[in-house]
Amino acid sequence: MKKDKEKVIDEVWTEDHIRSFLQVRAHDGSDTDFHMLLKAYQSMRAADFELFVQFFLNDGRNLNATGKDGRSVLDIVEEHRHGNEYAEILRQAGAEAG
Template structure:
């Protein structure tokens, strides 16, 4: 990995940063809810993802999306 692209560990995620994943949309026609969950899961620590799921469900999104 290049020096300017080092992985950031222990980054503090604000609620706004976590909520911003509710605006992520697929570019290939995939299911929006599945895509949001996947990107959030891949990008967040477990505790941040738990918070995201609360926001996600609060917007009546499909937690069982595939």
């Protein structure tokens, strides 16, 4: 069976597209701030993520929100081999590891 859509690499993200992640909601009872920040991290390049974090904070969101396991997005990002740049973005914005 053929895939419906090819993976897009180096897609250009507009500010509206980045900002649209502020509408992401969890469907499993997870903290909304944690869920939207994690989805942004999983979906965006570092420069786009940095802009998203600014929008996220301007919207009054919590960078230190945790998932059901008690870990923050920073805690998760720090475990990833290629997460250093994202972790630094979060730290500079005021996130703290648990």
